[in-house]
Amino acid sequence: MNNPQLNKHGELQHLLSTEGLPAPILRSILDTAASFMSVTEGRDIKKIPLLHGKSIFNIFFESSTRTRTTFEIAAKRLSADVVNLNIGSSSASKGETLLDTVDNLCAMHADMFVVRHSQSGAAHLIAKHVAPEIHVINAGDGRHAHPTQALLDMFTIRHYKKEFHNLRVAIVGDILHSRVARSQIHALTTLGVPEVRVIAPKTLLPSGADKLGVQVYHDMTQGLRDVDVVMMLRLQNERMQGAVLPSAQEYFKYYGLTREKLVLAKTDAIVMHPGPMNRGVEIDSSVADGTQSVILPQVTFGIAVRMAVMSTLAGVG
């Protein structure tokens, strides 16, 4: 099976998922992002003309503030022209199909698409459809993948922990419905993290989660023991009642990250969260705002990582 993300020379053609991407490509994106960090940090003029004259279309079929904004900033720092489309409020509601929307934007000479969609596989479908000179970045498709989030998480881990090969990482929360978790797992295992744990009640785990190369825990006090990195996941509001979980309160009691639970991890463990956080549901404020939290640096790194992805795809990294 051809990897739809790579061209015939093995270079990144689209970024659709962290699954199946060779470690050298992941590392190269992280290195490029690091170079962008040093270029942009502390400078008055943050723009670099790498993507000057390129048109990047942010097409979001599902609402998002943070991800769309960081993509927009990243593209603008690379001097690209950016167009933001919230399709949820336009074409799709008029009955236009996904690929018709894409065709129309191609006719406007788009060079790159940043796509978010509520259905798993939407970015793959677009990537298969567009002309070979157009690049697609998956900004989140259903429950499947959110590769730039995972890459910025890897950047954050490398920033604080330097290496991957000696780490124990725990991902906590709604693994079943999480595109972030899937992308994190593939990125972590590809980069050589020897022990990746997932911690969740059985109703929030996909069947055969262990086949993804992770160790499964249901008890947070066991799962957090001696980990170097704690990656919390957002619990969607609609999961908090009904037949998946009985209540937000009970969830917080058993799976929320509190100071008491965090002491089980290594003393220098870092705490991450892809945002937006539900304080008092999956994470206690004292931890979110505490000394071990790297949640805000994640956002900053996110811009550099997205710049790195865009420039890599454009072949100008």
Next chain:
Amino acid sequence: MNIQIKNGHLIDPKNQIDGLRDLFITAGKVVAVGSAPEDFVAQQVIDATGLVVAPGLIDLAARLREPGYEYRATLESEMDAAVAGGITTLACPPDTDPPLDEPGLVEMLKHRARELNKARVRPVGALTRGLKGVELTEMAELADAGCIAFSQADATLTDTRVLMRAMQYAATFGFSVWLRPQDSFLTRDGVAHDGEVATRLGLPAIPVCAETIALSTMLQLAHETGVRLHICRISSAGGVAQVRTAKQQGLALTCDVSANHVHLSEMDIGFFDANCHLVPPLRSQRDRDALHSGLLDGSIDAICSDHTPVDDDAKQLPFAEAEAGATGLELLLPLTLKWARQSHRALSDGLAKITLQPALILGLDAGHLSVGAAADVCVFDPEVYWKVESAALKSQGKNTPFIGMELQGRVHFTFVGGQLVYQFKGC
């Protein structure tokens, strides 16, 4: 009209014929096998040298999309596809729009099909009005109009009391009830087998117990009511095991599997190939192996095409939004031959799964070439390879997971009632 099909390798599973025999047809019926009857003068001679002469195929599940979905397929296009696939009789499920729940609709469909003069259409009537699972249909009237069985198609029947009553009523008249086991609560918005691939791709999943739980309900109710039960499109190892046990215990039970599921598994979804969005979902490789064993030991009686034409637009969508189904009429024969080859079975064993066995399930005296039988005949080249290409398919449905694959076995001639209704252009 006298027809002689000569020099062919005749395979008739019912009569256990498997060798070089000529076939003689007069007035739409088989009049002799082997040597010509006295005074027989052939008006048409078909040279079947190097070809297999077999009973016309019988497909237990082919959606013709009429009435209601003519933009996806028409009776004309699908009947052309059927005979091009060597199929001479097909059962069509009742999930048309409106569903086949009134005698008038059934008569209209049969009339339209008869006018086209291609394959014989045997409608399966709706078990409940509008397939809604609440009120029984007029089964006896529907049977008089031509329905050969009663089914819910893919609509689930959650009310077990209604299901029991429907079975009791059908059993009163000796009608058989065809059901596809699927618990609607466990299925809900699922689109793929609850396994490795759905986990990896983040696709809403359907667990195997959605099939096995529904199946145990059906088997128990069939036992209670004494109805003749036919299980459609079994997909899992657990399901096959239940059917096997129920048959061993003497339940009047038959079972079919779709040709897609005989050869594919969840792995074939690859990177979200919407052609592999099927109902039931493609399951694990272990389940597929169990389907093979079920076919071998007779737990599964028949292979069907589960032909479901879907237009391209409905497939050009993200996996879960893409409409489920695949075209299949023209692939039933090669896919069945492929199973027989892979299982080291004689061609005749493969053909039985798509001729004699489905005829028995339908309760028809068909699927064989005995003297006196209707001359429904399929003449095919069992060796030749051909590539499945959308444009070359006669069906209006161009989507199948087998697009681009090479399959072995191609129909050259199809006769229905002694009339040549299809001839392969390349021969």
